[in-house]
């Protein structure tokens with residue numbers, strides 16, 4: 001049985017008629033940039049978050065950069081970033097000229113280790129970017145407390161956490177703004193690239209609204225130097241259809257996580273992901289820790305099961321960030337976990353038979 005890591009073709013076929021019609025409407029109206037589809041999407045995404053404002057953007061990376069730039073981050077500033085995240089979180093900081101300062105992750109949640117944030121703060125620190133990694137919210141109560149105490153801005157990286165909640169509040173609404181990615185394989189994915197920012201801060205919204213379209217006040221009149229961060233009409237049309245299904249798909253991700261937990265119970269060589277109290281995990285990824293990870297991964301691959309590594313090299317050891325001067329041993333949790341983590345197939349259309357098949361192979365591998 002073949003088990004892909006995600007199955008975007010199956011998802012498309014399940015909603016094909018609606019998607020085809022939505023794209024056809026964009027083509028017939030040539031509403032490629034902006035237009036009613038983008039506006040409708042922004043309104044419903046803001047509403048879903050109980051947030052005042054949403055702006056559709058070109059990607060998650062651009063969303064984080066748009067927020068940081070609009071908040072005034074610049075050279076000389078420092079921003080705290082978890083060391084275990086996709087590089088885009090740190091890149092968005094670098095693009096402003098500010099410096100990313102890494103912090104190790106918590107062994108249970110895989111999110112930023114709250115107890116280690118304090119040591120990373122100095123007089124240049126301006127912001128913290130918690131990443132709700134794999135779909136599990138970071139401990140926002142503690143992060144907001146630290147930020148308040150040190151007068152820091154909080155910008156949430158929600159690129160893996162659509163609809164995730166912390167104490168019944170949607171992620172993206174705790175700090176100054178939240179950044180989302182609609183990269184095709186995300187829980188809410190466009191047909192290519194896309195993103196959004198949400199905020200309740202009107203001044204920040206106005207800055208971001210201008211900057212996201214070249215600082216345009218009216219056609220060819222520019223109040224600010226901005227950039228092109230616009231969400232395309234075709235992507236908004238796809239997202240408007242998928243928004244109707246996102247709650248159902250999130251429930252299916254939970255169901256799939258429950259099946260994995262049941263079928264993978266009592267295998268001493270692996271650790272299953274833990275759900276943190278107060279956090280509603282949305283299982284963008286189902287990440288286990290596994291002994292002999294690389295051999296297990298190969299064993300799965302030979303049996304047509306795809307898996308992933310999120311992430312094989314922590315950011316402080318990436319060549320791209322060698323100039324920051326970090327070294328092996330600086331972040332022991334991230335370094336040791338990088339050798340053990342394995343992301344199993346996880347998507348709403350995954351069947352119970354596929355989950356049982358993957359789980360049986362893992363059990364068989366350790367019984368050999």
Ligand SMILES: Cc1ncc(COP(=O)(O)O)c(C=O)c1O
Nearest residue numbers: 059060061086088089159181183
């Ligand atoms: C945690 C995190 N931050 C940022 C991004 C960047 O999003 P995008 O690929 O849409 O630029 C991603 C996407 O993979 C991500 O997983």
